């Protein structure tokens with residue numbers, strides 16, 4: 067494909083709603099660092115990452131004959147007025163997997179029309195495919211990998227979702243930000259280490275590498291079981307995802323509110339209070355979160371996360387009116403009888419945090435007598451000790 071046809075293609079893909087359209091040669095060298103990351107267990111129980119590791123390292127195994135990776139970016143910065151708690155900013159939209167996909171389908175048609183390709187000559191992915199989107203984005207010059215692990219754009223800061231199309235056509239590649247060093251972590255971070263210091267759970271074993279076992283984003287979105295007790299106090303008011311290491315980054319000074327052509331805003335969710343989340347019924351959950359990323363955790367996961375947040379926000383001795391504290395305690399004591407042991411266990415933890423040892427013991431006596439699940443019983447026993455200090459508010 068000639069450079070002028072490439073620019074026509076770029077223009078057409080921009081017009082579909084992609085904010086960034088860049089091209090990398092599929093022959094670009096990947097980074098075997100993924101294998102080390104997996105070998106160290108940093109992927110927690112995301113075994114699908116390990117199962118697809120070899121595909122992720124070699125696009126030829128995903129689409130034999132692939133010659134180009136088209137990297138697409140969608141800016142999702144909601145503006146400074148919309149915060150990142152209880153929900154990470156990306157989740158304040160309808161599920162981006164669903165809304166970006168039609169853009170990718172349309173992009174495929176453009177490739178067929180301009181590149182003379184057939185439907186078997188390309189494969190597109192957003193997030194869920196065996197493609198290391200951040201690595202390809204760095205290779206295509208979309209930005210650089212920050213010490214927070216994120217792909218940072220000089221145009222949009224940290225707030226960009228990525229998608230990739232593998233194509234069996236040679237499109238002239240765009241230059242990375244630094245030809246010799248495109249994959250290097252922290253290429254434009256200098257001495258800054260704000261993200262590493264800001265992480266509430268100390269989840270960075272090294273700059274650019276996240277240990278999912280300690281990451282709030284992993285636990286609140288991907289983990290289906292109990293959250294390690296020693297981490298919970300650091301979750302603060304976060305209920306789904308975590309933006310902390312992104313939000314502190316000085317490169318966000320370039321962020322601009324997204325045009326949202328391929329996103330459907332649900333900024334209204336940012337106003338949901340923790341009490342309302344604790345009170346979610348299956349019907350209310352479906353009504354509020356239908357079509358959003360929060361369907362991933364199911365109601366059980368969201369209630370678990372809301373219990374943790376409640377235990378932090380209304381921790382005994384912290385701010386909050388007596389009325390509010392009474393309402394929260396009542397909801398938590400109701401959840402202590404929930405059908406899911408995951409919810410029950412985290413509700414017990416939160417009751418200890420909110421009421422303290424003496425009042426907690428009195429409030430929990432009856433339900434403890436009825437409890438049979440060993441993991442939940444462990445929460446009863448563990449909470450009888452002193453209330454741990456929180457690192458994050």
Ligand code: B12
Pocket residue numbers: 094095096097098099100103112115122123154155156192193194195196197198199200201202204205211214215216217218224225226227228229248249250275276278281283284287288306307308309311312
């Ligand atoms: C697993 C996963 C997670 C895990 C692990 C995160 C991590 N840092 O690895 C958890 C659940 C914790 C997570 C959290 C988040 N995630 Co996530 N996640 C993914 C997923 C599915 C795979 C990432 C992965 O493979 N990780 C393993 C590490 C080792 O790989 P890596 O980060 O890609 O880095 C390696 C490569 O870049 C490679 N490399 C370097 N140079 C080159 C060059 C080439 C050519 C190649 C091929 C490779 C390569 O070397 C690096 C080190 O080994 C991607 C989607 C995808 N398909 O890529 C989204 C993705 C990375 N997540 C995303 C987002 C938005 C988030 C959150 C911000 C969500 C939130 N607010 O809660 C947080 C941020 C946490 C953080 N600081 O990273 C976006 C990031 C967008 C961006 N601008 O960077 C992605 C790309 C999804 C998307 N389609 O937009 N995530």
Ligand code: SF4
Pocket residue numbers: 264265266267268269270276280281282283284308309310311312
């Ligand atoms: S997403 Fe949150 S918990 Fe995870 S590495 Fe970043 S700051 Fe730490």
Ligand code: SF4
Pocket residue numbers: 212213214215252254255257258259260261262314315316317
């Ligand atoms: S906060 Fe600082 S160290 Fe972290 S990614 Fe941004 S510039 Fe790099």
